[in-house]
Amino acid sequence: MRTRVGIVGAGPAGLLLGHLLAQRGVDAVIVENRSRDYVEARIRAGVLEQGTVDLLTKAGLGERLHREGLRHDGVNLQWPGERARLDFPALTGKSVWVYGQTEVVKDLVQARLDAALPLHFEVTETVVADLETDRPTLSFTDSSGARQVLDCDVVVGADGFHGPSRGAIPEPRRQTWERTYPYAWLGILAHVAPSTDELIYAWHPRGFAMHSMRSHQVSRLYLQVDPTERIEDWSDDRIWTELQTRLSLDGWSLETGPVFDKGITPMRSFVSSPMRHGRLFLAGDAAHIVPPTGAKGLNLAVADVALLSRALVALLRDGNARLADTYEDTALQRVWRTTYFSSWMTTMLHTTSDDPFDHQLQLAQLRQVFSSSAAATLLAENYVGLPLGE
Ligand code: RFL
Numbered sequence: 001m002r003t004r005v006g007i008v009g010a011g012p013a014g015l016l017l018g019h020l021l022a023q024r025g026v027d028a029v030i031v032e033n034r035s036r037d038y039v040e041a042r043i044r045a046g047v048l049e050q051g052t053v054d055l056l057t058k059a060g061l062g063e064r065l066h067r068e069g070l071r072h073d074g075v076n077l078q079w080p081g082e083r084a085r086l087d088f089p090a091l092t093g094k095s096v097w098v099y100g101q102t103e104v105v106k107d108l109v110q111a112r113l114d115a116a117l118p119l120h121f122e123v124t125e126t127v128v129a130d131l132e133t134d135r136p137t138l139s140f141t142d143s144s145g146a147r148q149v150l151d152c153d154v155v156v157g158a159d160g161f162h163g164p165s166r167g168a169i170p171e172p173r174r175q176t177w178e179r180t181y182p183y184a185w186l187g188i189l190a191h192v193a194p195s196t197d198e199l200i201y202a203w204h205p206r207g208f209a210m211h212s213m214r215s216h217q218v219s220r221l222y223l224q225v226d227p228t229e230r231i232e233d234w235s236d237d238r239i240w241t242e243l244q245t246r247l248s249l250d251g252w253s254l255e256t257g258p259v260f261d262k263g264i265t266p267m268r269s270f271v272s273s274p275m276r277h278g279r280l281f282l283a284g285d286a287a288h289i290v291p292p293t294g295a296k297g298l299n300l301a302v303a304d305v306a307l308l309s310r311a312l313v314a315l316l317r318d319g320n321a322r323l324a325d326t327y328e329d330t331a332l333q334r335v336w337r338t339t340y341f342s343s344w345m346t347t348m349l350h351t352t353s354d355d356p357f358d359h360q361l362q363l364a365q366l367r368q369v370f371s372s373s374a375a376a377t378l379l380a381e382n383y384v385g386l387p388l389g390e
Pocket residue numbers: 008009010011012013014031032033034039043044045046047101123126158159160161162163164265283284285286292294295296297298299301
């Protein structure tokens with residue numbers, strides 16, 4: 001079999017890349033080792049930057065997003081006794097949208113199936129090879145058990161942190177930067193109307209807590225916990241009590257409801273270079289991970305794909321290699337700036353020690369966001385997202 005671009009992974013990065021390439025007349029095949037149901041139900045990110053929404057809209061993927069997504073013009077930061085709001089349009093002229101990653105993935109899968117474009121679920125033994133030639137291959141065993149070999153012009157690793165593509169780059173060429181944070185997030189989804197119109201990020205001496213949402217009927221909440229905690233030890237009652245303590249504010253109360261999903265996620269920052277080796281390009285979590293505090297992981301994957309789709313169209317359709325040659329440098333600048341922002345939000349809001357000095361430094365940073373318009377603008381600009389540079 002022959003295709004121009006072989007894409008490993010049907011997460012947001014791989015699916016969006018396939019969509020943008022098809023719109024510009026470049027054919028691609030996407031292979032995914034999980035089932036359609038699994039990728040559509042995997043609970044992850046919830047906040048889309050303005051640039052992500054604009055790109056999805058322009059690509060014809062905005063219909064349900066604009067109908068069901070919730071535009072948010074601000075967020076709240078909280079510490080004991082205070083809840084303060086950042087006004088995004090006033091500070092940046094932009095907004096963010098609450099629309100779950102599950103919904104983005106469903107829209108992308110549906111668009112691909114409607115267009116009858118190749119997308120293979122439940123493949124096994126995915127192998128990328130011959131990357132240093134101009135005819136790289138993507139091989140896999142399809143769901144019927146048949147071995148398939150795709151001859152490609154380019155292979156894209158959009159296979160997330162645990163996928164095989166990054167490991168296909170020779171070890172001596174690879175450099176990684178990594179930080180594992182000494183805390184994790186316990187996240188729940190609950191059938192209860194959100195107790196707030198906009199997200200609340202709360203610093204508390206017992207640990208960070210956050211109130212987010214998925215719709216007017218579904219709330220998403222998080223608690224900072226120790227990474228060694230086991231979800232079995234957290235009953236729904238214990239979770240709600242802890243959330244009520246950490247999010248409490250005079251005159252406000254947190255409504256509770258039936259929990260229908262809960263899990264614990266470790267927090268890490270990770271960057272791997274190069275993002276290109278010969279005819280292999282990496283995009284999204286395959287090349288970098290940010291902790292979720294800044295709501296950046298999904299948006300960063302979309303930013304990679306915005307760049308990469310243009311680079312591949314120029315290379316494969318117009319014979320122009322310039323953007324492909326600068327992909328890694330351009331992408332990594334955004335990756336590092338986002339890594340910095342996510343790390344800053346994380347370390348400002350999570351408590352790691354009982355040292356009252358550290359706590360006062362965190363509180364001083366939080367207060368500065370509301371006493372300095374420069375500090376407020378900096379946070380807001382990063383949160384709503386840097387321009388995609390299209
Ligand atoms: P994805 O979504 O991980 O998709 C990669 C896809 O590749 C498939 N794959 C393979 N396919 C074929 N053959 C193989 N050998 C394969 N190996 C893997 C996988 O099954 C998968 O479908 O990466 P992508 O597309 O780069 O998208 C990135 C985002 O998913 C990610 O950045 C965010 O979801 C990160 N993230 C969060 N970001 C936020 O902004 N807010 C959040 O609340 C948030 N929560 C999370 C998260 C990431 C999590 N992970 C990765 C553990 C919660 C979790 C649990």
